[in-house]
Each structure stands twice: as structure tokens, then as C-alpha cells.
Amino acid sequence: MGVLGAVVAIVHRDVLLDIRRRVEAGSMLVFSVSAGLLSAYVMRSAAGVNAAATSIALTLVLVFLAVFGSLSSFVREADRGTLDGLRLAPIGAEAVFMAKFIYSMAVILLQTLVFLASMGFFAQIVSVLRLVVLLLALVSSMYLAAVSSFTSAILVFSEARAVLMPVMVLVLVLPYIQSAAPSIVAALAGSPVSLLEVGWLAAAALLFAGLTVWLSRYVLEEV
Template sequence: MSVVGAVAAIVRRDILLDLRRRVEAGSMLVFSLAAGVLSAYVMRGAAGVNTAAASVAFVLVLVFLAVFGSLSSFVREADRGTLDGLRLAPVGAETVFLAKFVYSFIVVSVQTLVFLLAMGFFAQMESVVSPTVFLLALVSSMYLAAVSSFTSAILVFSEARAVLMPVMVLVLVLPYVQSAVPSIVAALAGGAVNATEVVWLALAALTFTGMTVWLSRYVLEAI
């Protein structure tokens, strides 16, 4: 089986399992929608929308989704007793990790777009539907998905994973957030964002993703 075929098969399997667990999938959509509505309500004021507050809400939702993803990636496989079967599949460890990354990227991207659209609609922020905001959301989702999958793989059998995962996610996300927030604030304010900044963030996300895929061969063989 080719790498692309194996990744597609694992991702399809995870998506079908999510669709069967309608309560869990629906709860995440409800969370993103509710977070968008609540953020819009809090930000609305006599002086208009506070774009700095909007960017903070956006980053916090991304971090929450990354933590949720880390608890529902390799950890969920271990809890269901299917992790050993996945590791014994006739594909490399990097392929398994890449499939989990793609699945996490899809989940985080969808939830992020739901949040942004809800916040933009209820706060009447036309800048939210700009291509720049969507591009920054996708790039950020890529980085967060890599963090989520890598954290889940490392702490899958840790007895303190419920505590360690949020901490590890925050530690790995912080450097990216510090670089991305100025661009996110500018984009949500409807201002111009330098294309170089977006390209740099995309390269950072791709580089980190590549590093986690490469390291996954040692992480997955050790668990």
C-alpha cells in the first residue's frame, strides 16, 4: 500500500468513527459555535469590536482544540485497545503519525472556521471572511495539529497525561503564538498583512510538522 493510500485509509477510518459518535462530534461543533457567539457578545461595545480581544479569543480556542485533539488522537486508540493493531499495520510509523496529523488538521480547521464565522457573524466583523484571516487560520491549524498529534504520541501511556498534555501543548504553542498574534490582530482589524509574515508562519508550521513526522519513528517505536 502506498503512503498516500495508507494515510487516506486511516483518515477515512477516523472520520467514520467520529460520524458514528455523533454526540462527541456534535459537542465540539457546539463548543466552537458557542465560543464564537460568546466572544462576539463580550467584544461588542460602544466603541465597536475590540480586535485584540478577538485575536486572544481566536488563539485560546485554537489551544483548546489542540488539547482536545491530543486527547482524541493516539490516546483514544490506546483507550480503545486498537493502538497495537495500528502500529502493526504494514506501513511505517511516520505514515501512521502523518495520518493522525491529517485527521487532527481537518478537525482543528473545521472547528476553527466554525468559530471564526460565528464570531464574525454575531460581532458583525466583515474582516473575518477575508482570505488573509482564513489563510492564517489554516496555517495556525496546521501547527496546532502537529503539536496535538506529537503530544498525544509522547504521552499516550503517561498516567499524568491529563495534566501534562495541556502544559506540553502550551509550551510548544507559545513560540508560534508570539509570532502569529501581530498578523492575526492586523488581519482581524481589516488591515494589510505583509505576505512575508504569512509565508514565514507557513514555513514555520511546515518545518515543525516535518520535524514531528521524522521524530515519530522513534516515538511510536518506543511506546
């Protein structure tokens, strides 16, 4: 089996496992819808539609999803006793990490889109449907998936992982949020955002994702 086939097989397996865990998958969807509804209610009732408040709500949801992804990536494999099997498979640590990264990115992106749709519907924010907002959500999901998978791989066997993972996620996510926040605020406010800004954020996300994939060979051999 080639590297691509191995990645696809692992992702397919994770999709089937999550489909069987309907309660967990459903609870995440309920969280995204509820977070969108609550954010819309606060913004509409308190101070009208506010782009800065919207971006803060989106950032908090993304960080929460990244933490959830950390606890359900390599940690879940370790709890099920299947992590050693993945590490010993003749496909390379990078392929295993890439599969987890791709699946985490898909999950985070889906939940982000559900949150945006919920908030946009209840708060009547049409700007959440702009292409640039969706592109920013995609880029942010990519970066957060890399953070999520990398954090999960490093702390998979740590006894204090429940405490350390949120802290590590926040530390790694903070530089990206500082760079992306102005673009997110402008996009949600309906202001023009250049593709160059989105391109720089995408380049940063791809660079960080590539770095975590490269480091995964050492991380997964040590845990």
C-alpha cells in the same frame, strides 16, 4: 498498500468513526459556535469590536482544540486497544503519524472556521472573511495539529496525561503564538498583512510538522 493509501485509509476510518460519534462531534461544533457567540457578546457590549481581543479569543479556541485533539488522537487508539495494531502494521510509523496529523488538522480547521463564522456573524466583524484571515487559520491549524498529534503520541500511556498534555501543548504553542499574534491582530483589524508574513508562518508550521513526522518513528517505537 502504499504509504499514501495507508494514510488515506486511516484518515477515512477516523472520519467514519467520528461520524458515528455524533454526540462528541456535535458537542465540538456547539463549543465553537458558543465560543464565537460569547466572544462577540463580550467585545460588542464591553468595548466594541477589538481586534486584539478577537485574536486572543481565537488563540484560546485554537489551544483548546489542540488539547482536545491530543486527547482524541493516539490516546483514543490506546483506549480502544487499536494502537498496537497500527504500530505493527507494515506501513511505517511516519504514515500512521501523518494520518493522525492530517485528520487533526482537518478537525481543528473546521472548528476554527465555525468559530470565526459565529463570531463574525454575531459581532458583525466582516474582516473575519478576509482571505488572509482564512490563510492564517489554515497555517495555525497546521501547526497546532502537529503539536496535538506529537503530544498525544508522547504521552499516550502516561498516567498523568490529563495534566501533562495541556501543559505540553501550551509550551509548544507559545513560540508560534508570539510570532503569529501580530499578523492575526492586523488581519482581524482589517489592516494589510503581506503574504510574506503568512509565508514565514507557513514555513515555520511546515518545518515543525516535518520535524514531528520524522521524530514519530522513534516516539511510536518507544511507547
